[in-house]
Amino acid sequence: MEIPFSKWHAAIPHRRSRRNYDSTDLEPDLLSHMQNICRDFRPFPQARAKLTTQSPDEIFKGIIGHYGKIKGAPALIAFIGKMDDPYIQEKVGYLGEGIILEATAKDLATCWVGGFFRPKVAASVVGTGENERVLAVTPVGYAIEDFSLEERIMTGFGRTHRRKRLAELVTGLDQAEWPQWMKSALEAATLAPSAINRQPWRFYVEPDSITVSVYGSRLEFGISKRLDCGIAMLHIEVAALDYGVQGKWEFLETPSVARFKI
Numbered sequence: 001m002e003i004p005f006s007k008w009h010a011a012i013p014h015r016r017s018r019r020n021y022d023s024t025d026l027e028p029d030l031l032s033h034m035q036n037i038c039r040d041f042r043p044f045p046q047a048r049a050k051l052t053t054q055s056p057d058e059i060f061k062g063i064i065g066h067y068g069k070i071k072g073a074p075a076l077i078a079f080i081g082k083m084d085d086p087y088i089q090e091k092v093g094y095l096g097e098g099i100i101l102e103a104t105a106k107d108l109a110t111c112w113v114g115g116f117f118r119p120k121v122a123a124s125v126v127g128t129g130e131n132e133r134v135l136a137v138t139p140v141g142y143a144i145e146d147f148s149l150e151e152r153i154m155t156g157f158g159r160t161h162r163r164k165r166l167a168e169l170v171t172g173l174d175q176a177e178w179p180q181w182m183k184s185a186l187e188a189a190t191l192a193p194s195a196i197n198r199q200p201w202r203f204y205v206e207p208d209s210i211t212v213s214v215y216g217s218r219l220e221f222g223i224s225k226r227l228d229c230g231i232a233m234l235h236i237e238v239a240a241l242d243y244g245v246q247g248k249w250e251f252l253e254t255p256s257v258a259r260f261k262i
């Protein structure tokens, strides 16, 4: 499937993590549209997504505290990776964010959940094959209209949505020399969601490339930072494509993640 870049680029600023749902079922057409996207958006054969309406609450159950508490979602999408691929975390991040942006474009609410769910229950509900693991899930549905007090507490009254400035994240070519596509791609990357909003990505820019690397240790809360970086990669590519710029990703060794070269 080709990336519907204009639609996904437009969805980026509208996406917010939502955790309280009103449990209204998805209309059948919309449900099958999302199931088809999960089937068709397969940028890497080792990563896949599966939607289920079976037991989302069971998968999110048993969470202590506020963070990660998802309530009332009528459906869930599991992001699944083959663990013998050394780049599986970034591939799952990239794939999953495409699906999340499609859901956003369809006015559905989502929330990446990487640590605070029951992976074994998720695996048995969606079905996993040899070497496969459910690396993350998202609820899908209609969020209760306004942020409830509980949800506002959960997001630190908006703090978990705040982003670092580009100047803190980018090295290399001077900002005055960035071509338009690059500026747009980097701005889109900063809007990417990340676990506990840690924004672990750093960008090294040259006239024809953006190299994404990961800052700090690999794992926190049991969630790989390379998964977050894969999400930012999708945002970079979608924004570049929307500027008519095509590039290719080359995967790199830690602490680098991948280079987008036009």
Ligand SMILES: Cc1cc2nc3c(=O)[nH]c(=O)nc-3n(C[C@H](O)[C@H](O)[C@H](O)COP(=O)(O)O)c2cc1C
Binding pocket: 015, 016, 017, 019, 067, 068, 069, 111, 112, 113, 114, 115, 116, 117, 136, 160, 161, 192, 193, 194, 195, 196, 197, 223, 227, 228, 231
């Ligand atoms: C890989 C990943 C894992 C996440 N895991 C959780 C989680 O377990 N529970 C949760 O409530 N939010 C989780 N989040 C959502 C982040 O907290 C959220 O994306 C971040 O605070 C930025 O806020 P925003 O998505 O509203 O822009 C996760 C996000 C990512 C990208």
